[in-house]
Amino acid sequence: ALMITDECINCDVCEPECPNGAIYQGEEIYQINPGLCTECVGHFNNPQCQDVCPVACIPHDPDRVESHDQLYQKYLQIMLVK
Numbered sequence: 001a002l003m004i005t006d007e008c009i010n011c012d013v014c015e016p017e018c019p020n021g022a023i024y025q026g027e028e029i030y031q032i033n034p035g036l037c038t039e040c041v042g043h044f045n046n047p048q049c050q051d052v053c054p055v056a057c058i059p060h061d062p063d064r065v066e067s068h069d070q071l072y073q074k075y076l077q078i079m080l081v082k
């Protein structure tokens, strides 16, 4: 999963780009629900939020490193419950 750092300026452009609805407004900055972030696997070739963030504050979460296959399995699970 990706994560949003405290460099976030709350510009709001990433939230509507997420195909999984994983991005939400937290108490101070935007946040990513790691249970819903597939790093855009299943939808796009590259993370859509990273593409639009004007301050590049959406890195990979070092505590949540996932393989492409794990991300794809997460995508399938999300599609099942939708």
Ligand code: SF4
Residues within 6 Å of the ligand: 002, 017, 018, 019, 020, 021, 022, 023, 032, 036, 037, 038, 039, 040, 041, 047, 048, 049, 050
């Ligand atoms: Fe959503 Fe994709 Fe960004 Fe993850 S990488 S938060 S799935 S837009």
Ligand code: SF4
Residues within 6 Å of the ligand: 004, 007, 008, 009, 010, 011, 012, 013, 014, 015, 030, 052, 053, 054, 055, 056, 057, 058
């Ligand atoms: Fe924050 Fe970047 Fe999302 Fe804007 S695009 S709300 S700066 S994480």
